[in-house]
Amino acid sequence: MKTSDAPAPHRLPEALSAPGHGPHVVIGGPGTGKTTLAGELVMSRLRGGAPAESILVLVPSRTAAERLRDELALRSGVTFSEPVVRTYSAYAFDLIRRAREAGLLPLVTRPPRLLSGPEQDALIGELLRGHAQDGGGPAWPAELGEAVGTRGFRREVREFLDRAAEHGVDAHEVQRLAAACNVPEWDAAAAFVHEYAQVSALASAEAFEPAELVALALRLLTEHPSLAAAEDERLGLLIVDDLQEATPSQHRLVHRLARGRDAVLLASPDTVVQGFRGARPDLVRQAPEAIGTDGPAPVLELTAQHRLPAPIAATARRLALRLPSPWGEVGRRWDAQPDVVPSCQPEGDTRPDAGETPAGVDVRLVAAPVHARRLVSRHVLEAHLSHGVPYDDIAVIVRSGSQVQETARALGLDGISTEVPPVETALRDESAVAPLLSMLERAAGAPGPRERGRLAALADAAAVESMLMGPYGRATSLDVRSLRQLLLAHERAAGGERSSTDLIAALLDGDPAGREGERADELASLGPVALPAYRLVLMLDAARAHLASDHTAATAVWAVWEAAGASDRWRKQALEERGLRSDRAHRDLDAVLALFQAAERFGDQFPGAGVARFIEHVRSQDLPMDSLARTGAAGGRVRVLTPAAAAGLEFDTVIIAGLQEGQWPTTGLRGQLLRSDDLVTVLEHGPDALRGASVGEKLRAVRDDELRQFLTAITRATRAVHLVAVQDEESTPSSFLELVRAPHAPEPVVSAVPRPRTLSTLTALLRRTVEEVPSEELAADAAGVLALLSLADPAVRGADPASWWGLAPLSSTDPVVPDGGQVRVSPSKVDAVLSSPLNWFVSAANGLPPADLARSLGTLVHGIAERLPAAGEEELMASLERHWHELELPENWEGNREHERAARMMTRLAQYYALVAEKDRVAVGLEQGFSVPLAPREEGGHPVKLTGSIDRVEVGEDGRPVIIDLKTGRSLPTKAEAERHPQLGTYQAAIRAGALAEFAQGEPRLTQPTEPAGAALVAIGKETVKVSILEQASVTAEDDWATGLVHDAAALMARPDFAALHEGTNFRCSLPGVCPICAEGRQVTEP
Structure with a gap:
């Protein structure tokens, strides 16, 4: 065992300083210079005149290969015809390619390619789904139950296939081991391995999995001496970095390549991150014996620390000593950097060093x-x-x-x-990719309206709304709601009856005649509300135009992407902004680049395949695509x-x-x-x-x-x-x-965390200082800093006092309607204005939540009553069934309950129709609109225009109109309250003012259009056996209380302020958050 410092540039350990040094194993802990040594070895050989093709550096990951490859290219100034640094899979792939060219793989008729993880997962999933549908396939143990077919089970199957491929084990061997070890899971897995091998060989014999690549490369070197001899002659130096990350098959490949030649195997057995992919650091111990020729290869130990200061080095050593090591202390004996490291701040910076x-x-x-x-x-x-x-x-x-x-x-x-x-997200699920695939799919289909069932319409509408609110449409939920309303208004104006859901679902159907641009021009004419839809239609038109000509998957993706017009905007966000918007733009651009790369790869693998097959290919993959596209940084x-x-x-x-x-x-x-x-x-x-x-x-x-x-x-x-x-x-x-924790060090305790030192935190602190600190000098200083922040480019949000809630002056103190101006009054709003002017004003300004289910159901019932003013119960029920889908209720107990309630309303409506017939009255006006002026109550007062529509105008033998208001809600006024009901009274006041005069000219039965015969509330929504009717006597000239109510309401509507009123013990305020009377309400400046 020899020890050595890690090399400084142009300095090598003596044992490795000259060619002919033979195989060596180098062990070093983190920060001891192993990768630096690998680079120096390459540079030394290149400086000595060795051709780059004679050097091979194997690393465990593509990112590591890219880093070392870029460093070598920068330092050497050499243009490499072949990569010097490769991953194990890349080297094996190149060896297989050369073997095929040499005729050693006769069954592989097409150029070999790497089978990606998503493709392998999709094939496994397809086989498992086929077994589930046909009832065949392997006999998986019963305890696996419903796990079979799940994504987690596919992952387990993929891992089993990889481990078997790494060890060169086929289905027959797995089956033999299952019997020998009494493992039923392996018996079923053997059957799956057999089927998988057959299907993959038939579908694409040229596609190899990463684990299979290495095993096949090793087999080729073993079985074909000519290939092995050529490889031995070509390679002058083999370097393996991070050998501890190698799988068993990769270890065997390294042993075969390194034996008897100049080879340097570098490892840090205590730092392993590829264990989930089968990395085996324990096999590093076998390397000296496996690569040595006359006994074990020499082992060098790097001991000088070039990264870690003493405290971190000591911590790392304590952790390493907890791990098993066949080397003992080897690889754990390193010196440490000093406690103080050089400053990294710019020259002249006065911040703490x-x-x-x-x-x-x-x-x-x-x-x-x-x-x-x-x-x-x-x-x-x-x-x-x-x-x-x-x-x-x-x-x-x-x-x-x-x-x-x-x-x-x-x-x-x-x-x-x-x-x-x-990210660990399948390419098909990326927010920047999914809409592009959807656009291409729609463009490949026939343009024009499609027949949709209710569920299909709901699904299509949801898909279109998702694209509208996606990165290309850029709409908010409020924008989509406004678009629905706009489309519905145009539909009704044209006499159509489709719901807003149907209109949204058909938004991207395209022109049935295939005329590009027609739909886009139509949307452009609708104004800013339709802009998100306009953007999507432009993309769709571009995709359809491109698909009509010669195309590939890659060119089709480019056409729809270019039409989206997002590239410049996203690039600017990525490079010039900070925070979430910048990060989002980076991720979206990376995802689109990955889609381009996937489309190009698909075109190479499946020449002539259409866009539809490409979309199916991408959508079949549940795993993230391992893209070769360079990501933005x-x-x-x-x-x-x-x-x-x-x-x-x-x-x-x-x-x-x-x-x-x-x-x-x-x-x-x-x-x-x-x-x-x-x-x-x-x-x-x-x-x-x-x-x-x-x-x-x-x-x-x-x-x-x-x-x-x-x-x-x-x-x-x-x-x-x-x-x-x-x-x-x-x-x-x-x-x-x-x-x-170091020996004798105190245990950590839970501690509070101050807010991060962000500009938003600073702004909040400065604002609090300005508002709360009594020191005028300190408050002035804080205000000065806020001023600087507000003038920054871009300005810091919240720093400008103009953006602070509660400080801006009232935008206007003038009345809503100027003196002498006309006030528009709707009969349905009179009661609301008189009960609480504040609630009415907020509602009129669209400040209340969207209509609830009860209101939507009421709208549906009123529509049926308008279409069928005198029908029987059976006909009313049939109409309800035809139009029920417009409510878009789920088919569950809640939907069934509302349907039964609506059916009971139809029964009570039929009962009322029968009563009308008994009284010899007939409906002459349905949803009868009117607009009639009222003179000011006093000189200088506001003139009033009464506008609205009456549910039913009925007329009897006396020729006088009777006003009927259908109520679908459950609550009703009392009989006494009905006598002075504001809405009914306002209807009668409008009739007395001539609301039906013009209508009566075409209706001969209405002989006294300005003399109401009374009014009534027909409560079809109240749960009673028989329909309830609350009547109001006719308003006469002698007792015209109703016109006074209208003027009272008009006066409140025209005021500059609106009072909050709570009347009655059962009053329920609809605006507790802004109402000054409610306990919940408060000013924005209140704590």
């Missing part, structure tokens, strides 16, 4: 998850503002991808821009990462959040449904090893893997590590925190 801050590990417990999110933001801002650390030198590390998104959103709310790794962003994404990186400050027991470490065993880990154990050690394994040992292995990830996270920091956990009744801090 980062170099003055002691390095170390800080543990904080908080009382709630919201406090944990606040503390993470505070740590970020403290590092940036107090210690001069650039945002892109700060990382927040969490355990899972879902926590990455939650943490990034929380930081964005505090104005901190973030950069995150590709910008400086000045905090990185939010999982341990796997953080591997190989380093930052000044690292914040590790979500440290809860059960989350990190997680306590779940992996691959238990199909016992894939047990399969590996049997393959490596025989059936006896399976019988000796205990659950406790498996749990320890999982915990060790979690600890390796935690150790990786901590060792990303060059100065400071902050650990954050929640301790409350539901959450327990991670047991890893006990391992972090």
